[in-house]
């Protein structure tokens with residue numbers, strides 16, 4: 001995988017891993033000692049785009065930071081442990097990635113994580129709103145359909161809300177869709193691009209296979225099976241790990257891809273497109289993932305849904321009730337928080 005990290009990129013909607021551009025970004029990972037946090041931090045440490053890597057967690061960060069700091073790349077790694085060191089970890093950060101939170105166990109939905117993770121995300125994003133209000137905030141912690149509204153409400157409460165800088169990381173859904181389609185069609189997965197829109201839980205995950213490049217066709221029954229597999233791919237991993245957590249390595253890859261795309265765009269690279277769950281006017285849901293053109297200040301342009309097949313339109317309309325309920329749950333949580 002590491003060779004891909006230094007490969008030039010040619011296409012948009014795609015692997016930010018390859019930019020040779022130098023940057024001096026300070027990136028913080030909150031939850032850096034976890035199953036996602038550690039491999040994600042490794043990938044960030046390996047990037048020429050990152051000059052400072054701040055690793056924050058409530059456990060084990062001195063060890064993770066010491067370990068990563070011996071890698072012969074230029075990013076300076078610093079570990080921060082416990083709430084009293086959180087403000088310092090965020091100082092001068094341009095990008096903050098948040099994988100802190102509990103993962104699913106078999107039989108759980110992402111919404112079952114709400115009670116624990118809502119508090120963790122609200123606490124961490126309150127610190128971001130105070131100490132790095134201009135940073136790009138990338139939330140991995142689930143349920144993403146609620147943790148993005150939570151982050152937005154926290155930033156609003158602090159009077160520093162900028163919807164162009166708050167991202168729900170759904171990249172793993174795109175990564176999975178690309179991989180599964182490539183497998184079925186005998187294609188190189190690195191050349192497949194499928195936008196995945198909507199949200200990041202079950203039926204709210206909507207792959208737009210009609211917009212796949214290269215163009216692919218499936219009979220309706222196969223299309224429905226494939227769509228279902230993409231929607232439940234996280235559960236596939238949760239079951240296979242049998243109680244030991246959810247996707248970590250593929251999520252670290254996807255999180256790094258998203259951060260590198262963002263850094264490339266912040267660095268002035270043109271035509272960088274990624275899907276992300278954000279504040280949106282594209283549908284009746286106030287937050288929705290669609291392909292976004294990224295730029296120096298975050299979201300430059302929402303590229304919208306494009307032309308949907310009748311099947312995809314049905315999936316979008318069927319996702320609305322769940323999406324709106326998860327969003328409201330997140331918003332209400334912050335409103336009721338002291």
Ligand SMILES: NC(=O)c1ccc[n+]([C@@H]2O[C@H](COP(=O)([O-])OP(=O)(O)OC[C@H]3O[C@@H](n4cnc5c(N)ncnc54)[C@H](O)[C@@H]3O)[C@@H](O)[C@H]2O)c1
Pocket residue numbers: 030031032033034035036037056057058059099100101102103104113117120123124139140141142143144169170171172173200245246247248251
């Ligand atoms: N967006 C996605 O596509 C996606 C994919 C997979 C997992 N996830 C989510 O990512 C989250 C993390 O998953 P994981 O497998 O890395 O879990 P994990 O339990 O392995 O790691 C979580 C880390 O968060 C830390 N943490 C807990 N509370 C914290 C706090 N208040 N401040 C800072 N750090 C804190 C823990 O100490 C731990 O190191 C989960 O919510 C999971 O559901 C999202």
